[in-house]
Amino acid sequence: MTAAIEVRGLTKTYRRRRGTYRALAGLDLVVEQGGVHGFLGPNGSGKTTTIRVLLGLARADGGTAQLLGHDVPSRLPDVVGHVGALVENPNFLPGMAGRTQLQLLATSVGVPRTRVEEVLELVRLRDRADERVRGYSLGMRQRLGIAAALLKDPRLLILDEPSNGLDPAGMKEMRDLVRELGTGGRTVFLSSHLLSEVQQVCDRVSIMAGGRCLVQGPVDEVLAAHQQAGVVLSVDPPDVAAAVLREAGYDVVDAGRGRLRVGGTGRPVDDPAQLTRLLGARDLWLRELVPAATDLESAYLEITGGQGLGA
Ligand SMILES: Nc1ncnc2c1ncn2[C@@H]1O[C@H](COP(=O)(O)OP(=O)(O)OP(=O)(O)O)[C@@H](O)[C@H]1O
Ligand SMILES: [Mg+2]
Structure with missing residues (x-):
């Protein structure tokens, strides 16, 4: 089966005022289709950079990347209808209701309005959807962002640290939601620096450090391989x-x-x-x-x- 994400030898150097910084140093990554794949790494290890490159928001210097078998960024238009993403904090108009904004988005991407109700249900926001986004908690905004990413019923959902800044109850809700979203053949690619989150939610994990992937595999196998004896x-x-x-x-x-x-x-x-x-x-x-x-x-x-x- 085609991989959901396949990255080979990806490099990316940022130019800074004082010299350059290598954010991706030959990254290899394969994310199989189906389930929740954790993309774990310390701050600054290159997770967001990788996701930005995959979505055509940043340009790599070298290497190749594919989403669902299509080269990106060159073939991004062919695959973009099957990929949903939440990168950094979603931008919504504070003075407008969540439901209205999703309806506008649905129209702009050619999705029927009935789908808006489905995604609101999925992220458990239906009963708050007529309130202005201004009054939403951070967790609700994140869930609204995920609802927007789900409008096209994507086969691949990319979430960059969706639990960032949430309180324990919000994090639990996010975990439950992510787990649910990774069923039924959909692939969720979840970046996180929270180990417990990845351990509780993900089937497989890739561990990044210094712009490279050091280990990847099923969470159980990664644990077993690094189990401390005694x-x-x-x-x-x-x-x-x-x-x-x-x-x-x-x-x-x-x-x-x-x-x-x-x-x-x-x-x-x-x-x-x-x-x-x-x-x-x-x-x-x-x-x-x-x-x-x-x-x-x-x-x-x-x-x-x-x-x-x-x-
Ligand atoms: N636009 C930019 N210009 C210069 N340096 C950047 C830029 N974006 C990222 N970097 C640097 O590249 C490195 C990787 O950053 P990246 O945001 O990909 O890490 P991350 O794994 O997502 O970290 P975090 O867990 O903090 O979100 C960091 O050292 C960061 O400072
Ligand atoms: Mg990041």
């Missing part, structure tokens, strides 16, 4: 416990805040009871024992070489 435990005093465990052949490292990670390399922790027995025999008692973190955040930090968020 368990983390808290025990007092940690240095005495560490010595006991090392003596028994375990690899022990400091996991911060007085905790130890046991079993990374060396003797595997097949059964945590081995550890409790060993330590208990020396009158060392566990306060906590949990599997070593296997969340996307640890994997992400490992993949991006510790380049935390906001890097």
Whole structure:
């Protein structure tokens, strides 16, 4: 099947007052059709630049890009009817009702007005649609932007950080909406620097850093490949416990805040009871024992070489 998005060797250099800046450094990216694909990366890693290039809003210096099998920007007119996008904050007229603005948009893109009601329903704005946009919350504006992007019933929906600035309830609503939009064969390409959002919503993920894609694949596989082995435990005093465990052949490292990670390399922790027995025999008692973190955040930090968020 044709990929929803395929990018090969994309480069983009911005000229700045003092020299140049390489925002994309040979980006390769394949987004298969269907489901929600997370496009994850720290601030400044090139996510928005990639999306702008895909939509013909910025020009790449080198490489190729395709949307649904069509070269962009050269064949963009052939595919634009199948692609919807929300990039940065959507621009609506504050003094006009949401429904009216969608109706005007629908007319301009040749979509029947009945579709306006469908998209309002999808983004759960129908009962507020006659109010002026001025009175909308940020979350409602984002949802109105998504409604506009959905008018053409696109096969590919590109969302650039739709949860930016939303409160926890707004973020939850956005996650539910994104998940729903990624069903029925549609592809949602969701850029985000929020790991938990990607982990909760996406089927697949591409992880960016420094204008390149470092890892891509199903979220589970990315997690499995970067899973930290062993368990983390808290025990007092940690240095005495560490010595006991090392003596028994375990690899022990400091996991911060007085905790130890046991079993990374060396003797595997097949059964945590081995550890409790060993330590208990020396009158060392566990306060906590949990599997070593296997969340996307640890994997992400490992993949991006510790380049935390906001890097
Ligand atoms: N118009 C521009 N002129 C100069 N530099 C730019 C321009 N647009 C982006 N950049 C730079 O290119 C790099 C990549 O920016 P981009 O906006 O693509 O990152 P991002 O991954 O979307 O980050 P964020 O998570 O903050 O949205 C950044 O260092 C940014 O400062
Ligand atoms: Mg961005």
